[in-house]
Amino acid sequence: MALMIKRIERPRELKWYQAGAMLYGDWGTSKAYVLGIAFALAGHASWFLLGIMSLLTILVGFCYTIICRVYPDGGGVYSSLRNRSKPLAVLGALLLIADYAVTASLSTLSAFHYFNTSNPVLFAMGAIALIGAINWIGPSKSGNLATFVGVLASISAIILFGFTVPHLPHVNLQMPTGTFTHNWSSFVGIVLALSGVEAIANMTGVMVLPVDKTSKRAIWPVLLEVALLTFLLGIAMNAIPNLTGHTEDMLRAIANHYIAPWYGTMISILFAFLLLSATNSAINGLVSIKYAMGKDRELPEQFTQLNRFGMPWLGLIVATIVPILVLFFVNDLVGLAALYAIGVVGAITINLGACALNYKINLKRWERSLLYAASLILLFVEVTIAFQKHAALLFAIIIVAVGLILRYLGKTFFVIKVPEFVPSAEVLTVSEAKDLVSLYKSSFLVAIKQMNLKLLEDTALMIKARGENSAYVCYVEESPAIKSELVELEPSAESIELLAKVEEEMAKSGITVIPLWQTGTEPGKRIAETAKELDVKTVTIGATQRSALVNLFRGDVLRQLAQGLQKDCHLVIVG
Known part of the structure; x- marks a missing residue:
């Protein structure tokens, strides 16, 4: 009897608060490192750049509510483009792979700076290996734990902001000085934490209907919390007298100054665990996108083979090793931030631009214009990174080149042979x-x-x-x-x-x-x-x-x- 391949639609079980927790795992953790990186790059003018960054985050988030509506069966860069332009979809996916790899490295390293360990890089490498080993079994309850930690971390950040409010009117803010080119370069250096919304867009195919409502309820609360709190905590950061250092643990410094050292320790621990949760999400994102590409024959079929726990084993091994290698070569937050941005900004630019150019989907004129504007801004950011951050450009080229080589090998030497006759059953739903x-x-x-x-x-x-x-x-x-x-x-x-x-x-x-x-x-x-x-x-x-x-x-x-x-x-x- 011939093998009967039957495709069955996945159940739509992803609720808005579950999707929101996934998004907060990326956007929410950005406060932990963006504040310190911004201060390191722009000093007391960082509040202004953080404000612009928050506006860009709101713009991108709003654009993705549009994408989630028009692509209810998958609005990520790969899933939305694979039926229109496979090469462009593959390029976007490979850039997203680069982003996920650095997200895992950056989040884990930042976590162990907040844990105040003696050797954060070594601990981060070990933690990534441990998270990969745990995922070999594929824990099914990790999402609930991440949601719980995310809620506690968000509450702790809101409380911290509450203590800074009486001091905000007395902050002596400085406007950026120097040339536009210099300030633009500093701004590009803090364009971080955008990949979470790409992950949410990928999940529209399993969201509870109606997708438009579910995605908006997931995105907007997280978007507003992250954009507003990051900007306002950035202002409070600039009010701390004689502030130096703390690039890696700025939230601790703010909490120590405005509340007490014990609160600084508590918020550090909460965000450290949330950062480790973000690492887990990034590793799963890496596995997921390689699995999808393998199913489409864009990577060797070995990336779709599952272990006994239903986890793609080769994809997981690669997803664990690559972030460790990234940390081996680049082990400071500012350097990792540059590597991070080139991947996520590239992927989002492709997705927004392709959506704006797709006249087969129902978009209002102002929505299409908004997508064009956002994609152009991000394109300028991407080009700037490529020209100024040569290590980031090299990293992106390596990831894309390796991916394209694997794609060629998968289509040429690892072609799947479908058996003509195997025992089979006509399974039913x-x-x-x-x-x-x-x-x-x-x-x-x-x-x-x-x-x-x-x-x-x-x-x-x-x-x-x-x-x-x-x-x-x-x-x-x-x-x-x-x-x-x-x-x-x-x-x-x-x-x-x-x-x-x-x-x-x-x-x-x-x-x-x-x-x-x-x-x-x-x-x-x-x-x-x-x-x-x-x-x-x-x-x-x-x-x-x-x-x-x-x-x-x-x-x-x-x-x-x-x-x-x-x-x-x-x-x-x-x-």
Whole structure:
């Protein structure tokens, strides 16, 4: 039987506050390093540049609310362009890869400066390796923890601002001096923390409908908090007498001066953990975009191969090694900031410009003009970085060159060979199975992850004892364990082969199998939802083979299932 590739639309489960937490992980952390970098570059005139930077952030954020509306199935630079211009989409994706790599390096290094460690670079390298190792298992609860830390960090920053308010009227602000070229160069040096909105745009394909409303509710609160607080804390920073240094931990210096050293320590710890969360998000972003490119045959197919936890293993290894290498060669915040900007500004420039030039989408005249204006401003920023920051230009060229070489190899030497004949099953979605209830109705659901003959034999006996002759067999694929921008997923060859074998084995007992395929990060919850929708009365499952460590990071499947089942549905564990 020929292999049947079936594409199934991913469920739209990303709520506005979850998307907002992801965005705050990038934009929110920018306060931790942008303030210090701005003061190092412009001194007491930094408040003015921070104000312009905040206005640019608002402009870009507003443009992305437009992009999220017109591209509800993926508005990131790669997902929005891959059906129009593959070369341009690949270039944008490679620049975004450069950005994510430096985001991981910059965020981790800044975190350990706030932790006040003796060797921040060494600790940062070790932390990136540890985060990569944890992601090998693909933790499913990290988003909740990041949201909690983000809320605490935001509250602590707002409280800090509250203590600075009485001093703001007495600040002696200085306007920038020198030539326009000098001040423009300083401004370009602080154009940071824009990649979070690209990550949000990538996720429109899995956002709760309507996407326009969900994306706006995610973007605007974070956008206003970051833009206003960064600017106002920048003014407060300039009021500190005899301020020197603190490029790496300016929030600590502001808190120490306006409140007390204990508050400086507390806010440092909170933002350090938030920065580590941003590192985790950046690594996942790297894995995600390489996975999507691999699926489109723009990178070797090895980037789509998953480990047993549903994580693309090669993409994760590369996503862990590259930020460590970046830190090995560049280990100061100002230098990393230059590397960071060239990637994210390039990717966003391509996305905004391409959207403005796309006359097939419904844009108001003022919206298109706004996209043109934003893309032109960012283009000037990108050109300035390329001319002035030669290390950043070299870094971007290396990333793009390596990516294009891998693309060529993937299309020339690593072409996927699709087998003509393999065992297969025509898998169904839950909605399709509900449509077939009049033909195939069963009160049994078998949850399976690997071949388990005892589970199948015992279930067959129970089905026969109840006078039935069919069963739903559900395979939940933890694939991928990253928030990929792909809005459609397909069953793996392994899942189809397993369902085919189960179908064959159950047929020996005279049982007709209705094979179901689902995907998600919480298998137990997904199985329980399936049982409820199909109105089954008994769910059978094999004893868990997961270790305690895996259960800690990914959740206990049996506990999730038991808690999610309805009271009149029985759970039978065979093992």
